[in-house]
Amino acid sequence: MSVEQLQRIAERFPDAVVEGYTLHGDETLVIKRENLVEVAQFCKNEPGLEFKLPLSVTCVDYIDEKPRFELVYTLYSITTGHHLRLKVRVPEEDPVAPSTIGVWRGMDWWERYCWDMYGIRFSGRGPMRRLWMYEEFEGFPLRKDYPLRGRQPLIPEADVRDIYRGPGPGPGSPPASRSNPPRPSQLPIVK
Amino acid sequence: MPEKHDSTESRVTENALEARLPTKTMSINMGPSHPASHGTVRFNIELDGETIVKLDPEIGFLHRGFEKSCENVTWQQCLPYTDRLNYVSALCNNFGFLTAIEKLAGIEIPERAKYIRTIGAEMHRLCDHLTCTAAMGMELGGFAPFLYGMEARELLWDRIAELTGARVTTSYGRIGGVEKDLPEGWVQKVKDTLVKVEEFRQEIDQLLTLNRLFIDRTRDTGVISAEDAVDFGFTGPMLRASGVPYDVRKAHPYWVYDRVEFKVPIGTRGDNFDRYYIRMQEMVESISIINQCFEQMEPGPHIIEDWRYVMPPKPQVYSTIEGVIGHFKLVMEGVKIPKGEVYSYTESPNGELGWYLVSDGSGRPYKVHCRAPGIQLVSGLEHMVKGSMLPDLIPTFDAINMIGGEVEQ
Numbered sequence: 001m002s003v004e005q006l007q008r009i010a011e012r013f014p015d016a017v018v019e020g021y022t023l024h025g026d027e028t029l030v031i032k033r034e035n036l037v038e039v040a041q042f043c044k045n046e047p048g049l050e051f052k053l054p055l056s057v058t059c060v061d062y063i064d065e066k067p068r069f070e071l072v073y074t075l076y077s078i079t080t081g082h083h084l085r086l087k088v089r090v091p092e093e094d095p096v097a098p099s100t101i102g103v104w105r106g107m108d109w110w111e112r113y114c115w116d117m118y119g120i121r122f123s124g125r126g127p128m129r130r131l132w133m134y135e136e137f138e139g140f141p142l143r144k145d146y147p148l149r150g151r152q153p154l155i156p157e158a159d160v161r162d163i164y165r166g167p168g169p170g171p172g173s174p175p176a177s178r179s180n181p182p183r184p185s186q187l188p189i190v191k
Numbered sequence: 192m193p194e195k196h197d198s199t200e201s202r203v204t205e206n207a208l209e210a211r212l213p214t215k216t217m218s219i220n221m222g223p224s225h226p227a228s229h230g231t232v233r234f235n236i237e238l239d240g241e242t243i244v245k246l247d248p249e250i251g252f253l254h255r256g257f258e259k260s261c262e263n264v265t266w267q268q269c270l271p272y273t274d275r276l277n278y279v280s281a282l283c284n285n286f287g288f289l290t291a292i293e294k295l296a297g298i299e300i301p302e303r304a305k306y307i308r309t310i311g312a313e314m315h316r317l318c319d320h321l322t323c324t325a326a327m328g329m330e331l332g333g334f335a336p337f338l339y340g341m342e343a344r345e346l347l348w349d350r351i352a353e354l355t356g357a358r359v360t361t362s363y364g365r366i367g368g369v370e371k372d373l374p375e376g377w378v379q380k381v382k383d384t385l386v387k388v389e390e391f392r393q394e395i396d397q398l399l400t401l402n403r404l405f406i407d408r409t410r411d412t413g414v415i416s417a418e419d420a421v422d423f424g425f426t427g428p429m430l431r432a433s434g435v436p437y438d439v440r441k442a443h444p445y446w447v448y449d450r451v452e453f454k455v456p457i458g459t460r461g462d463n464f465d466r467y468y469i470r471m472q473e474m475v476e477s478i479s480i481i482n483q484c485f486e487q488m489e490p491g492p493h494i495i496e497d498w499r500y501v502m503p504p505k506p507q508v509y510s511t512i513e514g515v516i517g518h519f520k521l522v523m524e525g526v527k528i529p530k531g532e533v534y535s536y537t538e539s540p541n542g543e544l545g546w547y548l549v550s551d552g553s554g555r556p557y558k559v560h561c562r563a564p565g566i567q568l569v570s571g572l573e574h575m576v577k578g579s580m581l582p583d584l585i586p587t588f589d590a591i592n593m594i595g596g597e598v599e600q
Contacts, residue, residue, distance in 0.1 A: 023531055023532065023533070024532075024533045025294075026532075026533060026534050052421050053421050053424060053426075054422075054424040054567075055424060055426075055562055056424075056562040058547055058560040058562075060549055060558045061558075072547060072560075074534055074545065074562065076543075078421065078435060078437050081442055083534065083536075104424065105419075105422050105423050105571075105574075106423040106424025106425075106567045106570065106571070107424075108570055109566050109569075109570040110566070131250065132250065132251035132599055132600070133251060133254065141259055142258055146259075148259065148263050
C-alpha cells in the first residue's frame with residue numbers, strides 16, 4: 001500500500017474518510033461507519049487497489065474512549081502485494097456495524113467472532129450466532145469490563161479450595177467446605 | 192422438512208424404474224469426537240441420500256480464552272500461550288508472535304537468530320505437513336503412511352527437544368532473538384535426521400501419490416476455484432492448490448527467506464489431491480531451506496543485548512546492581528513495548544499467521560489478535576463439500592488440516 005493509494009480512496013470518498021496514516025509501515029484508513037460497505041466495495045473492485053483477500057476483522061475495546069469500540073479490517077491485495085487496514089468506530093450504545101459479507105464471504109466467521117467476543121452486531125445479514133462460546137453464554141468475554149475469571153458453568157461446578165488451580169466459584173464466595181463435593185449425578189442440572 | 196415431490200419429472204420419465212423417488216432430507220450429526228476426523232469439531236449435516244445439502248460446522252470445544260489470557264499477562268508471558276495455538280508447529284507461532292512484537296518495538300534481531308528462527312520454523316513446517324499428509328492417508332484407510340509420518344515427526348521432535356527442551360510446547364523464542372544458541376553437535380544430527388525424514392517422506396509418497404484408492408478419494412473432491420478461495424480468505428497450501436501463487440515467504444520475505452532458494456509449489460485444480468501434493472513438495476523445499484541455512488550460518492550472538500527487552504545474563508544479575516534492576520523490572524513490570532498498533536504476518540504451515548497487536552505502552556498487551564489461518568478455511572468448508580457425497584467430507588476436512596488450538600483459540 002502506498003500513500004498514493006490511500007489518497008486515491010480518500011479523494012473518492014472525501015466525506016467517508018476520517019483520517020489516514022501510516023504506522024510501522026501499515027497503511028490505515030479510519031472511515032465512517034455508514035460508508036463502510038461502499039468503501040469496501042471500492043477497495044475490492046477498483047483496478048489498482050484490488051483488495052480481494054479478506055484477512056480478518058477484529059475489534060478493540062477502548063473502554064475509556066468514546067466511541068468505545070473500534071473494528072479493524074485487515075485486507076490484502078495479491079496483485080499489488082499491499083496490506084490495508086480499515087478502521088470503523090462503533091459506539092457502545094449502538095454497537096451495530098454494516099456487514100461486509102456481501103463484499104467478502106470470508107468475513108463471515110470473523111463477524112461472528114466480533115459478536116461473540118465483543119457484542120458488535122452486524123446489520124444486513126441473518127441473526128448473529130456465536131462462534132466459540134455456547135448460545136446460553138451471557139455477556140461478551142473480551143470486553144474489558146468482563147471479569148477475567150468470570151465463569152458461567154452450565155452445570156454447577158464442584159467447589160475447589162484453590163481457585164487458581166481448578167474450577168470453582170471464584171473469589172468473594174463463601175469458603176469451600178471440607179466435605180467431599182457432590183458427585184455429578186447428585187448435581188441438579190440448571191438450564 | 193417438507194417432502195420433495197418431483198412428480199412432473201417422474202411422470203415424464205419413460206422408464207418407471209428410473210423415476211426419481213420422492214425423498215426427504217435427513218440431518219445427521221457428526222462429531223464432536225469422530226474417529227474419521229482429527230480435531231474436535233461438530234458438523235450438523237443435512238443429507239439428501241448421500242449428498243450433502245447443508246453443512247454447519249460448530250467449533251469452540253477447545254476455546255480457552257487465548258486473547259483474554261494474553262491481555263492479562265506481560266508480553267513475555269504470552270509466549271507459552273502461543274505454543275498452544277497450533278500445537279503441531281509451535282515454533283512458527285512463537286516466532287511469528289515475536290516478529291510482530293519486534294516490528295512494533297522496532298527491534299532488529301541478530302543474523303544468527305534469524306537463521307535459527309528460519310531453521311526452527313521450517314522443521315516445524317515439516318512436522319505439520321507430515322501430520323497432515325499422514326493423517327489424510329490414515330483417514331482414507333491407509334494406516335502405514337500414518338506410521339511412517341509419525342516416525343518421521345518423532346525424529347524431528349527429538350531434535351526440537353534437544354534445541355528447546357520440549358517436544359511440542361517449545362516457548363523457545365525471546366523478544367530480540369532466541370533463548371539459547373544451538374547445542375553442540377546439533378547441526379550434524381539435524382542433517383542426518385533430515386536424510387531419514389526424506390526417506391520417510393518418499394515412503395509416504397510411494398504409498399499414496401500413485402495409489403488408485405487414494406486418488407479416487409481425493410482427485411476432484413472438495414474443489415474450490417481460485418476466485419472463491421480468495422474470497423473466502425484462504426491462505427497457505429489451500430490457496431496455492433487453487434493456483435494462486437501467494438506465499439508470504441516469497442511475497443514479503445522475512446528473516447532469511449530472501450537469501451535461500453526455494454520454490455513455491457502451485458496446484459492447478461484446487462482439489463484435495465493438489466493440497467496433499469503441494470504439502471509433499473513443500474517438505475522437499477523445507478529440507479532444502481534448512482540445509483542452505485546451515486551452510487550460510489555464521490557464529491555470532493543469538494539475542495540482542497538490550498536490557499530493556501532481554502533478561503541480563505545471570506552472572507551480571509548476581510553481581511551488579513544494573514543486572515538486578517534490569518531483571519527485576521523485566522519480571523515485575525514486563526517488557527515496555529512502545530505505544531502503537533501493528534499487523535505482522537508470517538507463513539505458518541496452514542497459511543498466513545497474522546498478529547494484530549495494540550500496545551498502550553505498559554508492560555502488558557492491550558490487544559492481541561491472532562489471525563489464525565484455519566478459521567476461514569473451516570468457514571469455507573460448506574462451500575467446498577456442498578453437493579458432493581458425504582465421504583468427500585473426510586478428505587476435504589483433512590486437507591484443511593484444522594488444528595483446534597488455533598481455530599478455537
